Amino acid sequence: MANISCTGITKSYGAHPVIDGLDLTVADHEFVVFLGPSGCGKSTMLRMIAGLEEVTAGRITIGGTDVTDLHPGARGVAMVFQSYALYPHMTVADNITFGLRRLGVPKDEVARRLRDVAAMLGLDALLDRKPKNMSGGQQQRVAMARAMIKTPKVFLFDEPLSNLDAKLREKLRTEIRKMHNALKTTTIFVTHDQLEAMTIADRIVLMRAGAIEQQGTPDEIFDRPATRFVADFIGSPTMNFRMGIIRNGVAEAGSIRIPLPPGRFAVAEGQEVELGLRPARMGLVAGDAPGAIHGRVVLIENMGAEGQVIAEVNGAEMSFVTKEFRRLAPGDAVSFALSPDHLHIFDRASGRSLLNKDA
Amino acid sequence: MTRQRFIFLTLAPATLVLVTLALVSTGGALWFSVMNRALRSPDSEFVGAYNYLRLLRDKRFFNALEISAIWEVVTVAGTLIVAVLLAVLVHETVKRALWRNLICFAFLAPVLLPRVAAAFIWRFLYSPSLGLANWFAGLFGIGPIEFLADPKIALLSVAVVDIWQWGLFFTVILVKLLETLPQDPIEAAMLDNARTWEIHAFVTLPMLRGPIISLALVKAVESLRSFDLIFVMTGGGPGTATETLDLYAYQSGINLGGRISYASAMSILLLVVTTVAFTFIWRAGKKWSR
Structure with missing residues (x-):
């Protein structure tokens, strides 16, 4: 059970609101994509759900628990960043298990889960490497493994594929969708790439200037755009x-x-x-x-x-x-x-x- | 102009100054160290390794060597520990740029003081009858403490002054370095349930390992040159409790003993020991910072 509900979310920097009274619900197991041009507030919205950005007004609940004032680590969410955000001085294995070790999970349990996740993402041979000796695609796979091993209630992806070349982007996109089909974890995925959004989303939330312009299935968005902006x-x-x-x-x-x-x-x-x-x-x-x-x-x-x-x-x-x-x-x-x-x-x-x- | 000639011409002036100042004086010290020159007589003769052999039987020399080693370890470690702890504290508690800059400016002040001035300020602070340090100790019913006259704590008391000057300076550098770190790994660590101290212990400070090792090396070299501070504060006393090698060389060569050749031998030995030691430390540092 991990539906997300945001009510009356407002975010201001100084007196200037970038998001003003936004309401959004994400159903359990749903794969939602926040889509929009740069500066539309989609990443800010994601970071507020993650707890990395403070909410000026409004409440966020995850799985029925109000998490608005909770520390990011206590929300049961895992995030994959555009820059991968790996710990540069740690090996792949240490990167992936960092979160579990902070929670005091027993060593053999950590090792077992590391084996499972590494096998799922094809990282077995890379566990002793350092991030700087790996390609962008491999690094992003490590970042995904680090998110998966925590078995979070919610996955958050912040433009995870933007730094990769076109071919790899397509491949990882497919993998992310397959992963979701297998794990069924509620997912929010932020992107500015409309093709990416169309291909992986259950539902697209198209944002513009801090407000939701239209939300619906990829077919609805494509064939029945509510506004000229969406159509364009x-x-x-x-x-x-x-x-x-x-x-x-x-x-x-x-x-x-x-x-x-x-x-x-x-x-x-x-x-x-x-x-x-x-x-x-x-x-x-x-x-x-x-x-x-x-x-x-x-x-x-x-x-x-x-x-x-x-x-x-x-x-x-x-x-x-x-x-x-x-x-x-x-x-x-x-x-x-x-x-x-x-x-x-x-x-x-x-x-x-x-x-x-x-x- | 060819590249080689350009390199030669631009390096020549600096090299010339270096050779004149460093090599000539080192050569002079080497020459003195194999003579038996002293201030009380104008004559001198060649005595070979006599001064060096005498050093090996000199208990006061080994005491000075030990004091120097302790001084190095205490000041380098103390400076880095103070700098790291304070930098993390400032980074976590002071978020406004204005306050942060004011604090950094204040932390820069001690290192801008001439050593001798810093030494005098702290001699007053440490004074058993007038000093602020003892007034504080008195509030807790302790003291008066003879900070500079008690052989057990004199070296530590002087080290505190050195750490006060350099620890705060390095704090400023580390605060600025912490600001330059990418935020993403830190945010990832927050999502990975890391507490604030864990984020710094496991993520930010390891990311700054290279710069911190460089700072340690700079401080290690700097700590060798603490003659002025120790000389003004204790003059090497009480007894020989704070007498480092350079102080002993000064005392025996110029101040009281006047045995220039003996002091020169000591300086040469100090030069050799530090060169060898720092070569190893430098190599190790380069390996760790990778």
Whole structure:
């Protein structure tokens, strides 16, 4: 039992609040990712749950116990840092067992748990090494072992993969998710990488300027972004945005005409809106297909299996992704369209999605 | 200009000064040490190793050697222990930068005092009738304590002054070093249930092992040059209780004995002993700090 609940969390440096009255609950066994641009307060939030940062106002409970004023060591949490944060002068074995030894766990018990954890993370051969003689990936594995051996109620990851190269990042990401599937420990994982968040999260909490912008499963966040900010932040290549207007049940933006399914959007006739078109939800069509967008190819980015085509439409660039990019060349006239039901419409002033809740 | 010539030309002036000052005087001392020169007569003749052989039968010389060794150990260990404890205390209790800087400034003051001035200040503090130290002792019903006249505690009393000057100075250095440490391992240790003293004993101080060993070496060299402090405070007394090798060399060579050759032999021996000792300490230090 280790659900986390944060109520009315406020954090101020001086008179300036960086987080203001944030409420959040994490269910037992859940894998939650805090996602957001740098400076949005996601790391501060994690550090407050860990106890490394004081809470200005509000309460934090872990497994039903109020831990707001508890020492970090007494909260039953384990944390993995971006910088690995290993003790540089200790061997790998000493690094991993440091916490258990501080608790006075009997020696043979410590040795047994060290063996188990080292085997699970493939560290058996490295136990006598010092951190400085190891690669970044190995060091981060040691940091994970140090967190796991304590069998904490909660795992906290603070951008653990940011210092690693792309390939290793993917590999460790998979390992972290597998580890969670096996141990089922409640986990909070902080990252600014939306792809990382999409791939490992049960639930994403997308933060912006110290507040939660939207939370939901990766699918909800990707397909039903609540605001323009979320739509812009999630997805690669990023969403195309166009200023438009609603006329006769059709969304118009320059030469673009996209018919709206009735009842899907809460829009009024003549309302000025912003349209969002995901490149990944578009494809090549015949020139006379309904809803076709006509443009001229500016650039083609080969991504292997598919390509991103950047086309000029009404004097502005718009990109879409297609597998058939190889038959296009810069300068070609091109027609493409959004697949039905994947249009996003945002209010121009508030940036909120105008998609109907039940649609 | 070639690189070699550049190196030669830039090193030459300093080397020249060093050779003139160090080698000429060392050569002179070596020359004196094999003569029987004394202040009371203008003549002298070559006596070979006579002075060295006499040293080996001189009980006062071995006493001075012992006092010097004790002085080294007490002042180096005392300075480091005081510096480490105070630095951790300041680091943990004083969080505001302004207060920390004020404390550091205050801790720097003693080492800025000339040795002789420090020695006089503490002679007054230690005075059995007028001194502040005995006034405090009197509050607890102890004393008066003869800090500088009691052979059992005289050396320790002088060492306290040395530690007061250098321990506080090293505290400032260690406080600044503690501030430069990365915070992540310390936070990791907090999450690993380490108490404050455990964080310092097992994480921060081991991370500072290299600098601390360097400080110890600097202090060990510095402690060899404590002639002025001891001379002003006790003059080597009472008896020979605080007589280090350099004090004995001064007493026998210049002050009372006037036996320059004998004192020179002592200086040469001191030079050899410290060079050999420090070569070993230096090597060991380099190994530990890795």
